[in-house]
Amino acid sequence: MPRPNLGIMTLYLNDRKQIEERSLFQKMTLVGRALGLEVTVFTPEDVNFATNSIQAQIYDVRAKSWKRKRVGFPDAILDRCRYQPTNRFRQLKAFRQRYPNLLYLNRPLANKWNIYLDFVNSKRLAKYQPDTVKVTAGSEVLALLKKYPTVYLKPINGTGGRGIMRIHRLGPSSFQLAGRGMDRRILRRVQLGRSGLLAKLSRLAKTGQYLAQQGIDCTLPDGRVFDFRILIQKNARGDWEWTGGAGRIGRQGSVTSNLHGGGTAAGLDRLLRKCYRQTSKEQRVKQEMAALSFETAAYLEKRYGQLCELALDIAADRNGRIWLLEVNPKPAREVFRKIGEHHTYQTAVKRPLEYALYQINRKKG
Template sequence: MPSPTLGIMALYLNGGKIEEMSYFRKLSQAGTRLGIRVVVFTPEDVDGATRTIRSWIWRDTEGRWIRERVRFPDIIYDRCRFQRNHRFQLLRKFRTDYPELRQMSRPLLHKWGIHQVLYKNKRIRPYLPETVPYSTPSALLKMLERFGLVYVKPIDGTGGRGILRIERAGDGTYRIQGRDRSRRIIAPFTVSDRQLGARIARFMKVGRFMVQQGIQIKLEDGRVHDYRLLIQKNGSGQWEVTGSAGRIGARRSITSNLHGGGSAVPTRKLLAMRFSSEETIRGIQEDMSQLAHLIANHIERQFGSMCELALDIAVDGKGRVWLIEINPKPAREVFSRIGEKETYRKAVQRPLEYALYLLKE
């Protein structure tokens, strides 16, 4: 009997490349050990007339990817990240044209939509920074009056792109810094309240934005930090926290993303830099884990079966845990960077174990 096939669905980038091929190679190698065949494809590779796809398959013996036409896979692992172009429309069409194909997860809403969904849950609500859609400069100023610090984010942004950090500096002035849509660092500058609307409008030419209460997460050296927690379905179909890691942003960066120059640190080590009590550190980690399960179960009730979620978490100076955002298509290299090899192995292998569980069911 042939091995079942897991189809990893991705999107081409400009230039015809596919993101995450290194991760897909590791999935393919793990799939060989577990008895599930892994193929990679995009909606552009699909031939609906023959129900086949021109896929990418990793050949370990040759150490390279080859192209091979195969039948539609038994189950699909969607790794498609948002793009503002025709490729994302093709992805939507594929999902509409083939609803019968078994999926390991479901597409979620943009950041503002997710915030609204999470806010409905009374147990999750205390973990959410206050967030509103961006409307007018005067409304932004009211948020700054309340909190002193806010973040302005594109509702469909990823990887720290297009985020502004605005902090009240005193004497009616505000300090702005951030990253543009290409992830380039925007050097800090100061504006008056009258200049604020015009200056930030330059960064908001495309798309919609939201304003989020800022949490003070700067370390003593001025760099920002947060925590990435990964929760996944295991081989029994149950949610389980795979691991977490701290992230410290590059100097002058308002985000901690590794792709933006950030570095990875074990969670306990980073917490110990700010809290001396072991009881406090243990309580924070337990709170993070409890939040992850609350969110995973709530998201599934709203959208249907999911495979994995990553939480970006901030911890303020009092030890309070805050949810910054969730990511349904998470990377997992952060565990490799902190030397947690077993956690990284689990993070790679669990989607395959869950796929096999679904196929048995």
Template sequence: MHILGIMTGSKSPRPRFWDRYRSAAQQENFDDIIVFTPSSVNLSKQCIQGFVRNSSGWEKTECPLPSIVHDIGYYSNRATIRKVKQIKANPSIPFVGYALGNKWRIHKQLLNTSIRPFLLPTKLAKTTDDIFQMVRRYRTVMIKPLNGKGGKGIIKFSEQPDKSCFFQPSGEPGYSFKRSEAAARLEALLAKRRYLIQQWIDIRDEHERTNDVRILLQKNGLGKWIISAQAIRHGKDGEITSNLKSGGTAEPLEEGLAKRFNDEDQKAILKQVERLSRRLPKVLERVYGKRFCELGVDLAIDRKQRVWLIEVNIKPGKSVLQLFGPEAMDAGFRAPIQYARHLLEKNKIKT
């Protein structure tokens, strides 16, 4: 029997969400699906406790290890992260795709590749001096948590001509501080989490809204990378990010570009986006020596129409697929499951 596992951080049933994966698994001829958390995996006994679907709903039960697993979970607890690493290092549990690591690791992996021209100047924030050095060079920077997601925890930071500092966390208004107070705030931040510093580039439109581009890349049933969605996201007024969970909106990429650029500039931008989208997954798999099944790629288009890589997400949200209708949404959920079936059929389940 071929059993598909869905590993998640959610301990309580999420029927509608899980049913999407179950439907996709049925379409790909999996015999069953089991949803489980990392803590429910018993590596010594080679079994898991998870949820399976029956006539009355999702019921918890114990099962042997699944044939292959799609990991959709977000994990912040250190003990859970250690357990996830143990599970993924165990050859008895093959995964559809593996992890990229934090933002700094991804940046370092791409520095010596053909992707380098698309990378923004970036530095690890070990001390407040690192931040002020970047600010002196670029005047305005973005300070990002190494393991952040959804735009949370990002700070726009700049030094003004009068030597005061402007400090704006994501989702909040900006504040001006004396340099000494700003340094104290930054020091407190670095004591709690690890951050990187990235040059800020002006990606605001004529309405002063922050914009970026989300590209959803997925492997299909033939093991080939495809572009499943391309959208431009508009941030809420006054917001420093354009994340949809922070109140942003989105529209198909070509429609959004047509509102801001002439035909010639649109073509040049789309050419850059396509070149980066086609090249990036293959480069990542080569430098990491691992397989991936889907990537959420965030790009920026500056006021000179140059495209920059902001970040890469290994577990991208699929909300942008709603722009293209229910069939696109269903296809987006099905793609990783099609790739899982491909791996089993081609006996490519080793990392």
């Protein structure tokens, strides 16, 4: 009897057909085999619509190398496709529209702006949202800067800290602008007057692809920014379960904490202790983060459909108030390996595979 098959769907990064997260997919292949689950990797470009077959990539455990093999559609699909402004992303949408009845373990979410609108319409989740506007005119950002000393500009569809900028109000008509380019490179800090800032904001507004968000005061004594990454996942019974949490500390001079942008990882409890130095406050913040994570996952599933895992980027200010900065239904898990929590990392790799088997068995009845 053939083993059940999980297809991991991703996107090519370029015309050379390179894929992201290959090392993760290799680990998932090895763990999957131990569970009795075959794992294949494919992109929408690999699908032959005429024959309903896939020229998939399979990791050959004996040869320790990847090879191509034509296979049928998998029993379940884990979508690991990250947004990119290319035709490849349109091919992904076309695939989902053509095959809506396949067993998808996770459903796509909306962009950051629409997710924010969803959250502010929730009585329970609205209080965790930083004040946010879609940038359609520079005057909207200036209005935010009158209310808050710091405002962040974020691409609506951005990932990994790309294109994020921070505006800090120095005076009534003086501002400091810092950030990262779309290649994650740290941009030189510049000081701008009101007219100079408005000119830059007007260019962003014309794209219709940016939002402006209240800055939360989350900096260490040395000036580095930090936040927390919480990961929850479905388990082998189909229930949400806490997998782990970690802190992320940005490199000196960076406006973001992302590890891909040169940030460092820290243990969740250690960073909380460093921030508050009160055990009672540390525990309260951690418990509230966990409660927020499960409540957010439940809300998103009602709104968008089934999810498999969810990472939440959470800020905690000096008073211990927490803020939900972003959600990611296709999270990386390297942060746990970087802080030495190897068991948590292995759990983070294994749970989606266990959940896949649970869903496949349910479907087969």
